[in-house]
Amino acid sequence: MARILVVDDEEDIRSFLADALGAEGHDVAEAPDGEAAWSRLGAEGFHLVLTDLRMPRLDGIELLRRLRQTQPEVEVIVLTAHGSVDSAVEAMKLGAFEYLQKPISGPAELRLVVSRALERRSLADAREEGVRSREREGIRLSYGAPSMTTVEDALRKVAKTTSTVLLQGESGTGKEVAARVIHAWSPRRDGPFVAVNCAALPESLLESELFGHEKGAFTGAVDRRRGRVELADGGTFFLDEIGELKPDLQAALLRVLENRSFERVGGSQTLRVDVRWIAATNRDLQAMIADGRFRDDLYHRLSVFPIHLPPLRERRDDILPLAETLLPAIARRIGIAEPSLTPEAARHLAAAPWPGNVRELGNALERAVILADGAPIAPAHLTTGSTGTAPSDTPTDGTLADLERAAVVRALQRWDGNRKQAAEALGIGLRTLYDKLKRYEID
Helix, strand or coil, X not given: CCEEEEECCCHHHHHHHHHHHHCCCCEEEEECCHHHHHHHHHHCCCCEEEEECCXXXXXXXXXXXXXXXXXXXXXXXXXXXXXCHHHHHHHHHCCCCEEEEECCCCHHHHHHHHHHHHHHHHHHXXXXXXHHHHHHHHCCCCCCCHHHHHHHHHHHHHHCCCCCEEEECCCCCCHHHHHHHHHHCCCCCCCCEEEEECCCCCHHHHHHHHHEECXXXXXXXXXXXXXXXXXXXXXXXXXXXHHHCCHHHHHHHHHHHHHCEECCECCCCCXXXXXXXXXXXXXXHHHHHHCCCCCHHHHHHHCCEEEECCCHHHCHHHHHHHHHHHHHHHHHHHCCCCCCECHHHHHHHHHXXXXXXXXXXXXXXXXXXHHHCCCCECHHHCCCHHXXXXXXXXXXXXXXXXXXXXHHHHHHHHCCCCHHHHHHHHCCCHHHHHHHHHHCCCC
């Protein structure tokens, strides 16, 4: 999640941008002009600013100029009406990341540009602040579960090499964390770690996102764009949900793995990269090969060193230490006093099946923190997440519904009715929150 400031004197445009970005889980603030934006930037921290160019009191160019002098780490995307491209070019010379022409074609275009800007900010932060060196010491996959001993041993050994790794396991078992562990323990730790979720990007954008494009390669390609593979040069590239990759892109990826070279979309120049590859999947790739949905040659290129991450139900010694690690972080993030676990709640956590694994455990703990509201967490505050069922010694479904309704109301009150912030605090999507408001008739 990123902290984003949207600056535009047109309320409709401002609201559209804020809603679209808020739906992606970002913390979005708004300002009606450059002067108001400058005041907020002086008092609050932001990762990214989206600003119109023509505004009263202080225009976007002057706002950008001030930012470059005082907060050069903040990425800026400028918005310009048709016919004002010259001003946008001036903004790019001043250090803006990108410009978008109004009217914006839709949320997909906005999300793509914002994602790229935040990625550049993330890479810069990691280099400048030494985040990776701290991760090397601090990332933990396990807290002593015997089934994880062989996994951590394998991660340490393969991290020293440049071998391609295939991480396999159910959703929520920590495959991305394992990929970051490999990177943090490797000689490439000071290089970039670039991650792409193959299921999260539209097929039409994925090739350009991976390999970049040349100016004029397709409608909307107004400039040359470096792809994420190119950005990962000298570091580690993590392909999450590799089983979702379409056949055409499987062939393109195979070539990069074999030759360490590629061309940008619409380009003819062959580019070479030095990248360490890690892929992850919760799918049975061998079954997909048998069905003709995944290339056999790509599978063998990716599975040079396969590692299976066991589900949480097979590593129960990790559950309570993991919960005790997550609880203070969750409480700080949502602004509630850190609660303790009652012995009964601890027994429930240790015995629950957790089909959604670590992700489900974290969501269940976040709901419990909100429901407990500072009091010790009891079994009544816990559900098993994705299954929606309560432990056997908790109240009936009706009581749980009352508790959930009360949690939604408290979250809205805590955030002064801001639904995006309330949804984030509850650990649910904005659409899910709207469904609950309707179900529980909350005005």
